[in-house]
Amino acid sequence: MELLKEKIRDTALLLDGGIVKVDMFLNHQLDTALLYEMGKEFRKLFPSDKITKILTAEASGIAIAAVAGLLFNVPVVFAKKGNPKNICKDAYTADVYSYTKQESKQIRVSKEYLSASDHVLILDDFLANGQAVKGLLEIVKQSGASLEGIGIAIEKGFQEGGKLIRDMGIRLESLAIIEEIKDGEIVFR
Amino acid sequence: MELLKEKIRDTALLLDGGIVKVDMFLNHQLDTALLYEMGKEFRKLFPSDKITKILTAEASGIAIAAVAGLLFNVPVVFAKKGNPKNICKDAYTADVYSYTKQESKQIRVSKEYLSASDHVLILDDFLANGQAVKGLLEIVKQSGASLEGIGIAIEKGFQEGGKLIRDMGIRLESLAIIEEIKDGEIVFR
Numbered sequence: 332m333e334l335l336k337e338k339i340r341d342t343a344l345l346l347d348g349g350i351v352k353v354d355m356f357l358n359h360q361l362d363t364a365l366l367y368e369m370g371k372e373f374r375k376l377f378p379s380d381k382i383t384k385i386l387t388a389e390a391s392g393i394a395i396a397a398v399a400g401l402l403f404n405v406p407v408v409f410a411k412k413g414n415p416k417n418i419c420k421d422a423y424t425a426d427v428y429s430y431t432k433q434e435s436k437q438i439r440v441s442k443e444y445l446s447a448s449d450h451v452l453i454l455d456d457f458l459a460n461g462q463a464v465k466g467l468l469e470i471v472k473q474s475g476a477s478l479e480g481i482g483i484a485i486e487k488g489f490q491e492g493g494k495l496i497r498d499m500g501i502r503l504e505s506l507a508i509i510e511e512i513k514d515g516e517i518v519f520r
Numbered sequence: 521m522e523l524l525k526e527k528i529r530d531t532a533l534l535l536d537g538g539i540v541k542v543d544m545f546l547n548h549q550l551d552t553a554l555l556y557e558m559g560k561e562f563r564k565l566f567p568s569d570k571i572t573k574i575l576t577a578e579a580s581g582i583a584i585a586a587v588a589g590l591l592f593n594v595p596v597v598f599a600k601k602g603n604p605k606n607i608c609k610d611a612y613t614a615d616v617y618s619y620t621k622q623e624s625k626q627i628r629v630s631k632e633y634l635s636a637s638d639h640v641l642i643l644d645d646f647l648a649n650g651q652a653v654k655g656l657l658e659i660v661k662q663s664g665a666s667l668e669g670i671g672i673a674i675e676k677g678f679q680e681g682g683k684l685i686r687d688m689g690i691r692l693e694s695l696a697i698i699e700e701i702k703d704g705e706i707v708f709r
Contacts, residue, residue, distance in 0.1 A: 360633040361582075361596040363589035390579035390598075393550075397583040398590065400552035407550040407583070444549040 332372050332506040336519055338365060339485065345512055349459075349487065350431070357456055357484065361394050369506060370399035373454065373482045376504045377403075381450040382479050384408055386471065388427075388438055388463050392455045395484055399454055408445060410438040410470060423473040425466035430459070438463075440470050447475030458483040458505060461492025468501075480504065488520050521561050521695040525708055527554060528674065534701055538648075538676065539620070546645055546673065550583050558695060559588040562643065562671045565693045566592075570639040571668050573597055575660065577616075577627055577652050581644045584673060588643055597634060599627040599659060612662040614655035619648070627652075629659050636664030647672040647694060650681025657690075669693065677709050 342355035356362035385407045387396035393409050400407040410425075413436060422439040429436065445451070451474075453467050464481060471478050478501065486493050486505035489512075496503045508520040531544035545551035574596045576585035582598050589596040599614075602625060611628040618625065634640070640663075642656050653670060660667050667690065675682050675694035678701075685692045697709040 354630060355632075356595075359597065359600060359630060361586055361589060361598070363586060363596060364593070366586060367590055390582060393579060393582040394586040394596070397550055397552060397555060397586050400550060401556055401587065404553070406545075407552060408548065409550070409579075411548060441543065441548060443544075 366398040370402040423470040425469035427466035445474040449476035453481045458486040458492045459490040555587040559591040612659040614658035616655035634663040638665035642670045647675040647681045648679040
């Protein structure tokens with residue numbers, strides 16, 4: 332998606348360890364017009380009318396999923412992190428290791444909001460090593476729902492997540508794939 | 521807002537300690553069509569063209585703010601919680617005590633995304649004791665931005681947050697105000 336690539340080129344900060352910081356439009360400030368265009372793009376890539384639910388993870392996937400949910404005309408479910416006292420006990424759970432925060436956290440989705448009759452599209456902001464998506468896949472599996480595919484805003488093609496998921500035979504569509512970071516410049520696939 | 525009140529009446533779970541759980545459409549699963557109607561309602565309540573930015577807090581305010589941002593045609597900034605290593609150091613900060621989680625957390629907004637030239641509308645999902653909103657107000661104050669008002673989805677009228685903010689002379693609009701919970705039934709103001 333050219334508009335997204337331009338925005339990444341113009342505003343992303345490149346930090347040590349291959350971290351691509353897109354706080355300017357996606358992870359701290361939200362460019363809502365761009366979110367809308369991204370939602371339209373996901374709808375084009377996944378036109379199936381079978382999709383009943385969009386699944387994402389708290390917190391960084393919520394904005395993308397909420398706006399896409401409008402365009403798909405389906406509810407969004409976001410997996411919650413941690414275990415605060417007023418989260419429902421009857422939940423699908425998975426452990427997700429965050430390399431950024433260097434800790435493992437449980438994500439959970441209440442069984443009320445995902446079931447075997449659902450057709451699920453997973454959306455998320457980033458795909459790097461694939462830990463978050465693997466957690467969401469585990470939750471879909473536990474629910475018995477059908478997976479319609481995975482949509483990602485920004486894939487880091489130089490990390491293993493994309494290959495890992497495509498090798499599982501899952502349809503994965505990323506709006507922008509960063510092939511490498513060379514001499515401080517982003518090269519897209 | 522009648523549609524929101526109906527949804528609360530039909531789906532909210534009432535827990536001990538005055539907790540109103542709206543996971544069905546707002547805090548775990550998102551009713552995206554309702555979010556859109558709520559965004560339209562906020563736009564009607566705050567029609568000013570001076571608004572340059574919507575400010576909310578991670579994670580529960582993001583969905584409301586993102587969809588409203590589309591309708592206001594402005595960027596959204598969400599305050600981040602905690603202090604992970606890749607959050608910008610140069611930030612406005614405030615401490616917020618959560619009665620639900622029984623802990624105090626710092627919220628922060630990078631100075632890049634809020635400045636004295638901004639006109640800010642604060643949006644959030646819940647107003648109870650007002651701790652989260654007070655934190656956001658502190659951040660707006662530090663930035664020197666002008667506050668255009670505060671929009672809340674669900675205000676708990678039986679807790680002190682609403683009075684506290686209105687007594688400060690701030691324009692506060694809540695789409696649904698729960699006056700009390702009587703014999704297990706919600707009574708709206």
